[in-house]
Amino acid sequence: MSEISVRALGEEDWQEYREIRLEALKESPEAFVATHDEESGYEEDRWRDRMNRSRRLLALVDDVPTGVVSVGRSKTGPDVAELFGLWVRPDARGTGVAWRLVEAGAQQAREDGRTHLAYWVGTDNGRAVAFASSFGFRPTENRRPMRVQSADGDGEETEIAMVLPLGSDPGAVPSSLLH
Numbered sequence: 001m002s003e004i005s006v007r008a009l010g011e012e013d014w015q016e017y018r019e020i021r022l023e024a025l026k027e028s029p030e031a032f033v034a035t036h037d038e039e040s041g042y043e044e045d046r047w048r049d050r051m052n053r054s055r056r057l058l059a060l061v062d063d064v065p066t067g068v069v070s071v072g073r074s075k076t077g078p079d080v081a082e083l084f085g086l087w088v089r090p091d092a093r094g095t096g097v098a099w100r101l102v103e104a105g106a107q108q109a110r111e112d113g114r115t116h117l118a119y120w121v122g123t124d125n126g127r128a129v130a131f132a133s134s135f136g137f138r139p140t141e142n143r144r145p146m147r148v149q150s151a152d153g154d155g156e157e158t159e160i161a162m163v164l165p166l167g168s169d170p171g172a173v174p175s176s177l178l179h
Contacts, residue, residue, distance in 0.1 A: 079111035
């Protein structure tokens with residue numbers, strides 16, 4: 001059985017983050033707003049700045065970087081953290097890596113004093129909605145146009161804010177995420 005570990009990256013780890021982020025953009029371009037070409041041109045200062053704006057968590061399987069997720073402040077309220085940029089190498093999908101990254105993201109949000117963790121998921125992405133639901137995220141009424149559009153460009157796609165209460169009340173949803 002492979003060992004999955006997750007560690008927080010600091011500013012000094014910008015190159016590790018850059019490497020896995022660029023791999024994610026190249027492998028799954030449809031999942032991100034940014035492009036590999038755009039971000040591969042970023043200078044060191046920009047990568048270091050990114051490391052300080054949000055928490056970056058790196059998953060390792062047997063000490064090999066395998067997945068990444070970011071946790072930052074949500075625009076919906078001061079008590080809400082936002083989980084974003086979740087990506088796992090294709091050969092490790094379905095092995096628990098994404099689960100461990102989300103667990104670590106929720107723990108990081110708790111340590112940062114947040115009461116809820118929001119995760120925006122495409123309403124047509126049944127697999128992502130099911131994954132988030134199985135973890136305990138609950139859908140809200142909060143929707144927005146997707147910033148990433150499907151390759152076939154078949155119209156306006158939306159994403160839904162799913163929320164995970166980080167306290168003792170699993171049904172608690174902050175009013176800022178309801179609308």
